[in-house]
Amino acid sequence: MNIVACVKQVPDTEAQIKVKPDGSGIDESGIKWVMNPYDEYGVEEALRLKEKFGGEVTVVSLGPARVMETTRTALAMGSDKGIHICDPALDGADAYTTAAALAAAIAGIPHDIIFCGQRAIDDDSGQVGPILAELLGIPQLTVVTKADLDVDGKTIKAIRPIEGAQLLIEGTLPCVVTAQKGLNEPRYASLPGIMKAKKKPVDTKDAAALGVTVAVKAKVARFIPPPARAAGKIVGGDDPATKAAELARLLREEAKVI
Amino acid sequence: MAKGVWIVTEQRDGVLRKISFELASTARKLADQLGEEVCAILLGSGIEGIAGELSKYGVDKVYVADNAALEPYTTDAHAMAAAKVVKENDPSILLLGASIQGKDLSGRLVGKLATGMAADCTDVKIADSKLLATRPMYAGKCYGEIVFSSTPQMASLRPNVFPIVENPKAGTVVKFDPALDPSQLKTKVLEVQKDTSGKVDLTEANFIVSGGRGMKGPEGYQIIEGLADVIGATVGASRAAVDAGWRPLSDQVGQTGKVVSPNLYIACGISGAIQHLAGMSSSKYIVAVNKDPEAPIFAKADYGVVDDLFKIIPELTEACKKLLAE
Known part of the structure; x- marks a missing residue:
């Protein structure tokens, strides 16, 4: 079975995000970079499929040179080889361009199932997985918390929570599956795994090598800090009952929400 | 030249979801600035009767595809139908909901239409006759203004x-053939398991009561459930509480959980x-109850109570009950 896991490198969830004074981007100094948490679930699921069905896991990443570290992490977890798409022309690429580059890289290798995180916690757009599926002409099963591949390896059943319900959906392979928290508990890279990862092959490619024309269709014209919230008030009172009654009164009379 | 502001509506079991009216109202505002029409796409089976509801919120034309293969929603069928009618009509703006279904469909459409998209926007406006979309990034730690x-x-x-x-309009209904190719429908819904609790999903809730590490354990949530019942709220949780196994994953609010924007x-x-904070700071009003006066949550809260939540919440529940009974 040929399994692909797409990984992105993102600032970790504790990172403070500061916008550059000219609004052209975020200040990357001091940021700790990690594998996108949702991609970790994808890599873990890819490794479990490999353990069950045999085959190979190829990890595909996109981004500047620092992304090699995240690629190596996925290899240290147990993936077999990597493709790192690295091209300054792709910095700040929109979802379509990113997916087009990933699709070009993946189209060139055998692929039965492709895992992506359901969204990356930096751009938060959740679009790359579906666009990738469309560009490869294969179905998508998005935001899944459980994935069961049939023994014949031809169809997959997945649990997909939606607002107020949970769906059991079925798709045919090859397909793109986007991972939601709950899919599994990602393993840590072991020390021997980390040593081995250093020797695993990673193919670095630029847009030209993939035959991708970079034409960004939606771009961030300006980054801005979040709207500031006005200072709130501390609700006073001598005892819990007084404080609670005052809070209820404020919610009703001042905020008019209850 | 591309013209018109289009929306992809969302219905479930023949009922238009609230996001559809939010889309219609927003599209109307944009279309009025451009002097263009608002058109809505409505997909499903046996749904022609609900098309008229959209015209109440400013929709000029509703393009309806009524086809058994469009019910229940699957990505392939809906993307094929929507892409067909969009390509035939060449709108300048296309809006969808950033609901779970909308997110699934929008990416597929971006691929089919080879165009640019801004996801999960909190503001859209017209600047120089073009769309300018504002969206939270890094779960709201910063925002981006997107141009196309x-x-x-x-x-x-x-x-x-x-x-x-x-904003009532005459609202014409235009039926179209989605021209679905059955060989291209590669996913299907085998089972729908409805949540019978009757609670509104966190992402759609007007009121949320959330508990964190300070709840001390799963039993602590009983008092939160009590308050939630009285004010009609949905219960949420912090990552710490979910990771501790006190609450299900679906309750998690935050950067690796749900991003919410309730009234309270x-x-x-x-x-x-x-x-x-990243997952809830777009809430209209924030209340924080915490023993620790130094807790960072107080910097985001409109109203803060520094006290033991196990004493405050039951009292607040009673106080709300009294106010609501008045």
Whole structure:
């Protein structure tokens, strides 16, 4: 079975995000970079499929040179080889361009199932997985918390929570599956795994090598800090009952929400 | 030249979802600035009768595909139908909901239409006759203003953020053939398991009461459930509480959980880790109840109570009960 896991490198969830004074981007100094948490679930699921069905896991990443570290992490977890798409022309690429580059890289290798995180916690757009599926002409099963591949390896059943319900959906392979928290508990890279990862092959490619024309269709014209919230008030009172009654009164009379 | 502001509506079991009216109202506002029409796409089976509801919120034309293969929603069928009618009509702007279904569909459409898209927007406006979309990034730690160089200019709107405005139009219904190719329908829904609790999903809730590490254990949530029942709220949780196994994953609010924007968010025993704040800071009113006066959550709260939540919440529940009975 040929399994692909797409990984992105993102600032970790504790990172403070500061916008550059000219609004052209975020200040990357001091940021700790990690594998996108949702991609970790994808890599873990890819490794479990490999353990069950045999085959190979190829990890595909996109981004500047620092992304090699995240690629190596996925290899240290147990993936077999990597493709790192690295091209300054792709910095700040929109979802379509990113997916087009990933699709070009993946189209060139055998692929039965492709895992992506359901969204990356930096751009938060959740679009790359579906666009990738469309560009490869294969179905998508998005935001899944459980994935069961049939023994014949031809169809997959997945649990997909939606607002107020949970769906059991079925798709045919090859397909793109986007991972939601709950899919599994990602393993840590072991020390021997980390040593081995250093020797695993990673193919670095630029847009030209993939035959991708970079034409960004939606771009961030300006980054801005979040709207500031006005200072709130501390609700006073001598005892819990007084404080609670005052809070209820404020919610009703001042905020008019209850 | 591309013209018209289009929306992809969302219905479930023959009922239009609230996001559809948020989309219609927002599209109307944009279309009025451009002097263009609002057109809605409505997909499903046996749904022609609900098309008229959209015209109440400013929709001029509803393009309806009524076909058994469009019910229930599957990505392949809906993307094929929507892409067909969009390509035939060449709109300048295409809006969808950033609901779970909308997110699934929008990416597929971006691929089919080879265009640019801004996801999960909290503001959209017209600047120089073009769409300018504002969206939270890094779970709201910063925002980006998105501009487009292709059409349709696509944006998905965060549920619960855009106002619903009545603006009745004559509203014509245009039926179209979705021209579905059965060989291209590669996914199907085998089973729908409905949540029978009757609670509104966190992403659509107007009221949320959330508990964190300060709840001390799963039993602590009983008092939160009590308050939630009285004010009609949905219960949420911090990552700490979910990771401890006190609450299900679906309750998690934050950067690696759900991003919510209710009218009222009551944070109980939540210190306010940045990854949690990111997921709820677009709430209209925030209340924090925490023993620790230094907790970062107080910097985001409109109303803060520094006290033991196990004493405050039951009292607040009683106080709300009294006020609501008046």
